Amino acid sequence: MSQPILYIGNTNYSSWSLRPWLLLHHYGVAMEVRRYAFNSDAFYREVGAVSPTCQVPCLRIDSTSIWDSLAICEWAAEACPEVRGWPEDAATRAVARSVSAEMHAGFKQVRSLMPMNVRRLCPKPEPNAKLEAEIARIQTMWRDLIQTHGGPFLFGDFLTIADAMYAPVVFRFTRYQIDMDPVCAAYADHMTALPSMVHWREAAHRETEVNEASEVAGERRDFQS
CATH class of the missing domain: 3.40.30.10 (Glutaredoxin)
Structure with missing residues (x-):
């Protein structure tokens, strides 16, 4: 190959x-x-x-x-x-796949009203019941998984596909100044400090194109x- x-x-x-x-x-x-x-x-x-x-x-x-x-x-x-894409335990792996698929197929309000913009500190979106429900769902998911598996990632001490799927949401929540509970805020801090996330952020700041x-x-x- x-x-x-x-x-x-x-x-x-x-x-x-x-x-x-x-x-x-x-x-x-x-x-x-x-x-x-x-x-x-x-x-x-x-x-x-x-x-x-x-x-x-x-x-x-x-x-x-x-x-x-x-x-x-x-x-x-x-x-x-x-x-290490997925947890080793079959039941935990099924949950990880479920939350990954939920991100892949859902959260349309977050996607449309909070487009990812790594370079820019964005104003908070206008109040919207559907958007607020999606933000609450994401934070509940993160908090429950971290408390269940001990963090600092969603499924324990290593990055899984689930973390990769929610990485853009971490950028969105931080750039749109979304209020987060302490568990979710700590997760966002941990993710944004990863060398790979820093690398991506620096690449975004070097770009000159505006969409x-x-x-x-x-x-x-x-x-x-």
């Missing part, structure tokens, strides 16, 4: 790119990363050549493409011995999978 190539979008905006990148980078998986600015000709040309959906993230291994964030993480957990749709109208779901 040749070295995998991970295609990603803007580090400032692309929450879905962050998820598999974080898992792979945190565990030291050798890979080439190719970043393309959303809406650019290079994005459509290069990503479109490897991803059947023309979306990021996409992982290319030899002639095989894996074009979904959770699918890439699952591949890493199976193919890379250094990656107006993500700055104003929310996360561009047509560009991110």
Whole structure:
């Protein structure tokens, strides 16, 4: 197998790119990363050549493409011995998969009203019952898992796919100044201090592109999978 190539979008905006990148980078998986600015000709040309959906993230291994964030993480957990993707206990692993899938499929208010913007300290979103319910659900989930498994990650002392799936939410909560209880605030602090998260944040600050749709109208779901 040749070295995998991970295609990603803007580090400032692309929450879905962050998820598999974080898992792979945190565990030291050798890979080439190719970043393309959303809406650019290079994005459509290069990503479109490897991803059947023309979306990021996409992982290319030899002639095989894996074009979904959770699918890439699952591949890493199976193919890379250094990656501890899931808890070892079967029941705990099922819970980890459940909360990961919940993030993958849900929390639409958080996604649309709080687009990820790593560079910017954003104003708190306007009060919205549905958004507040999603924020409360996420914090309840984090708190229950950390208290059950002892932290500092959601399922104990190592980063899992579940943590990778919620990493962009950590950036959102901190950048949108969301009030967090002490357990969730400590989790957010631990996540943002990870060397890989610092690396991503520094890359976002080096970017110069501005995606107006993500700055104003929310996360561009047509560009991110």
